Amino acid sequence: MGLFILRRLGVMLLTALCLTFIVFWLTNLYPNLEKLAKTQGNFRMSDEAVTSYLGDRGYLQPTPVKFGQWLGVLPGWETVADDGKEFGRCYGNSTPVEERNSFCGVLQGDWGKSTVFKDDVGSLVATRLGLTGKLMFWVMLLMVPSALLIGVLAGMREGSQLDRSLSTASIVTTATPEYVSGVIFIAVFASSAFGLKWFKGSATSAMESANFENFFLPVLTISLYGMGYIARMTRASMTEVMTAQYIRTARLKGVKFSDIVLKHALRNALIAPFTVIMLQIPWLLNGVVIVETLFNYKGFGWLLVQAAGNNDIELLLAVSVVSVVVVLVTQLISDIGYVYLNPRIRIS
DSSP: HHHHHHHHHHHHHHHHHHHHHHHHHHHHHHHHHHHHHHHHTTTTTOOOHHHHHHHHTTTTTTTHHHHHHHHHHHSOOOOOOOSSSSSSSSTTTTTOGOOOOOOOGGGOOOOOOOOOTBBBBHHHHHHHHHHHHHHHHHHHHHHHHHHHHHHHHHHHTTTTTHHHHHHHHHHHHHHHHHHHHHHHHHHHHHETTTTEEOOOOOOGGGGGGHHHHHHHHHHHHHHHHHHOOOOHHHHHHHHHHTHHHHHHHHHHTTTTTTHIIIIIHHHHHHHHHHHHHHHHHHHHHHHHHHHHTTTTTOHHHHHHHHHHHTTHHHHHHHHHHHHHHHHHHHHHHHHHHHHOOOOOOOOO
């Protein structure tokens, strides 16, 4: 198991490096850099002024060199202005010479500075990631047990009235996008249109102090969409397990039906849903964009929209790297979980 994890970590590192380089190359295409220069300088800048701005700040270097500087494995660019002042990637013109660093990048903990928020990218991502993590926690707490319960109840007796009812409800929730269910919930439960103002339509206050009134609607909106998919996978897996030979043998021996479900069928039935549940984590991290925008909850998804819409290159790179790492880590956890859920799976 230890060797397997080490191999997977090596593959994950290589994959993360390749994907990060692709994102870095796309965000550093010249049209994006030209837009950045005009946004930070003047939209009426001439082509010569744009070239001078980008050249002074190291943007016109070869992409591998810029990528190495961003990672922190190559020394950062340095520029001497016409007035004799020196500045570079790792220091400003007011930084004393003895305090100037040659290397500053991701490996040194320096993610750059956001051109939109005028703040350190690392602190921005950490703050917004924490807010989305809080949202994800409550979504998983509501979505996973509910979906597993629905799937198990539907799969225990295939073709029954309960099975058809729960399966139909699962299909409806999965087929309804978040922007539809979210608008419906706001109109019904958070506005005066129906006379029910039980919840708040905005979740901005939940960023400081989350409670049932300001946080339940976004949690419910995300949970319903993912709940149906997990429930359907659990139901299909449970149905297959309940027709297995060892289950028939247990029923012929007179074992209680509840013991058959809980002690024999449930563990094997959870292998397939476990994969789906783990895939919900990266989906929740990046898929909450619509819900966070709809309910004005400024989390990680909201930050991604701001970075992409405002051409904030450093911030967009940091958000992309975090997303890649989360996807790869959840895949590793999913592979390890297989072994514990099914002892027949062995890693050579």
